[in-house]
Amino acid sequence: MSECKPEELLAATLAAQIPDVRHIAVGAASPIPAAAALLHQARSKERVHVTILHSRRYNSFTDGGRELFDAAAQGRIDVFFLGGVQIDGEANINLVGLGEYPDLTQRFPGSFGSPYMAFVVPNVILFREEHSPRTLVKEVDFVSAPGWSPEGVWRRGGPKALVTGLAVMAFDATRRCFRLSSVHPGRTAAEVRAATGFEFDMPDCVPTTTVPDAATLGLLRGSIAAKLREFYPDFAARVFPVPA
Amino acid sequence: MSSFSPISLDDLVAQVPDGALLAVPADYSGAPMAATRALIRRGAKNLRLVTVPQSTLQADLLIGAGCVAEVETAAVTLGEFGIAPCFTRAALAKTIKVIDATCPAIHAGLQAAEKDVPFLPIRGILGSDLVKHRTDWKTVDNPMGGGGDPILLIPAIKPDVALFHAPMADLEGNVWIGRRRELATIAHAAKTTLVTVERLHDGSFFDDERLAAGALPAFYIQGVAVAERGAAPVGLFGEYEPDIDHLRAYAKEARTEDGFAAYLAREAGTAKAAA
Numbered sequence: 001m002s003e004c005k006p007e008e009l010l011a012a013t014l015a016a017q018i019p020d021v022r023h024i025a026v027g028a029a030s031p032i033p034a035a036a037a038l039l040h041q042a043r044s045k046e047r048v049h050v051t052i053l054h055s056r057r058y059n060s061f062t063d064g065g066r067e068l069f070d071a072a073a074q075g076r077i078d079v080f081f082l083g084g085v086q087i088d089g090e091a092n093i094n095l096v097g098l099g100e101y102p103d104l105t106q107r108f109p110g111s112f113g114s115p116y117m118a119f120v121v122p123n124v125i126l127f128r129e130e131h132s133p134r135t136l137v138k139e140v141d142f143v144s145a146p147g148w149s150p151e152g153v154w155r156r157g158g159p160k161a162l163v164t165g166l167a168v169m170a171f172d173a174t175r176r177c178f179r180l181s182s183v184h185p186g187r188t189a190a191e192v193r194a195a196t197g198f199e200f201d202m203p204d205c206v207p208t209t210t211v212p213d214a215a216t217l218g219l220l221r222g223s224i225a226a227k228l229r230e231f232y233p234d235f236a237a238r239v240f241p242v243p244a
Numbered sequence: 245m246s247s248f249s250p251i252s253l254d255d256l257v258a259q260v261p262d263g264a265l266l267a268v269p270a271d272y273s274g275a276p277m278a279a280t281r282a283l284i285r286r287g288a289k290n291l292r293l294v295t296v297p298q299s300t301l302q303a304d305l306l307i308g309a310g311c312v313a314e315v316e317t318a319a320v321t322l323g324e325f326g327i328a329p330c331f332t333r334a335a336l337a338k339t340i341k342v343i344d345a346t347c348p349a350i351h352a353g354l355q356a357a358e359k360d361v362p363f364l365p366i367r368g369i370l371g372s373d374l375v376k377h378r379t380d381w382k383t384v385d386n387p388m389g390g391g392g393d394p395i396l397l398i399p400a401i402k403p404d405v406a407l408f409h410a411p412m413a414d415l416e417g418n419v420w421i422g423r424r425r426e427l428a429t430i431a432h433a434a435k436t437t438l439v440t441v442e443r444l445h446d447g448s449f450f451d452d453e454r455l456a457a458g459a460l461p462a463f464y465i466q467g468v469a470v471a472e473r474g475a476a477p478v479g480l481f482g483e484y485e486p487d488i489d490h491l492r493a494y495a496k497e498a499r500t501e502d503g504f505a506a507y508l509a510r511e512a513g514t515a516k517a518a519a
Contacts, residue, residue: 065273
């Protein structure tokens with residue numbers, strides 16, 4: 001088995017954040033979370049539904065764009081992944097822009113469904129490959145989705161973890177604070193500290209993120225790569241090239 | 245009684261008045277790209293777009309061509325091909341007003357219009373900066389609860405026109421949308437619904453229950469035009485895939501205003517991009 005690629009490590013690491021659940025949904029333009037959801041499904045002893053919004057075949061909604069949100073509101077979706085152009089130390093995410101809204105200096109696409117999914121889905125996993133003071137900031141310029149809510153505001157779930165290209169952090173909504181869970185192989189806690197714009201809790205001893213074993217890599221490169229080829233052809237060709 | 249007959253693409257888009265509140269679907273449910281190019285050739289002005297709930301090339305072309313005054317959207321982006329260049333330029337230069345929303349709020353606003361009620365309540369969103377800036381959204385205490393349960397009300401979104409592309413219409417003017425039910429929602433919510441289709445189906449969808457299940461009845465629809473490959477270069481569900489090379493090239497070419505004008509002249513047949 002050849003060496004593990006960064007995308008494979010991230011997919012396996014995201015999959016490790018998924019608890020025992022019935023239904024995982026993956027939003028648009030998210031090939032690594034899609035691989036993670038399919039990996040969790042392949043390894044689960046229980047029946048797990050995976051909905052990939054980017055796909056036609058693995059998206060079984062039949063009642064229009066609202067169905068995802070209505071199903072999520074009812075608690076029928078247990079896990080969702082969110083990114084953020086900026087993510088801050090209280091797990092707020094910004095998908096709108098930089099500067100003082102509406103006088104922005106940089107404009108991003110928009111909030112998508114994040115302000116809603118962050119409330120109704122029990123386990124939200126934040127994912128951003130770039131781990132830098134530019135992306136992980138002290139305070140986001142615009143709160144697309146808040147990471148926590150004051151008492152009295154109905155909220156079923158929210159961000160539980162943050163996975164980046166450097167590390168894994170767990171989020172504690174009560175203390176509104178991240179804690180470093182592990183650093184990826186070859187990285188150090190000091191490096192993570194320097195690349196992070198917000199304060200976070202650091203355990204005395206920081207473990208290294210588990211590298212996917214041969215069986216996991218076999219699944220990723222086999223049945224999961226085959227599925228990804230259908231709806232993320234570019235990503236699959238790059239990460240899981242078919243041997244000539 | 246007079247029977248249904250399809251009209252020309254130009255006659256179809258002539259029914260989109262300047263200044264209209266225009267609802268358009270996301271790429272997965274039939275972006276009306278041929279109609280968009282016809283709107284641009286006509287020189288449509290001051291459109292108020294509502295993307296249901298997001299858009300890519302369609303919104304970017306209309307904005308770049310100067311057809312749009314404002315856009316209510318959950319996101320405008322070219323997805324894996326990067327930012328939507330015209331949207332980004334216009335938003336920063338404030339030549340359009342961006343009314344930032346979120347997907348479920350747009351769906352809820354349209355559902356309120358379907359029922360002809362003034363608003364629908366939805367969960368979540370409280371504490372997002374969207375709520376601060378969307379003064380038309382109201383937070384109230386749940387009137388059915390025991391107090392202390394704030395909930396967000398989204399006002400009805402009533403488009404003047406819904407415009408989308410679908411696989412087929414039948415000889416009675418019913419349109420087949422398959423499982424893309426958000427197309428039914430925007431048609432129910434809009435005062436006028438205009439549709440381009442790949443082809444005409446010989447007969448009625450209501451003669452076959454399997455087709456009837458995916459049909460949008462003709463009484464919601466004010467105009468149908470046949471436009472083969474009418475969603476291209478965006479794909480159409482069950483019919484054809486997006487033209488990846490075209491979209492990738494657009495993302496690059498439209499990075500400059502000159503590049504965008506050249507694209508528009510070539511692809512939409514405008515002599516020069518609208519000022």
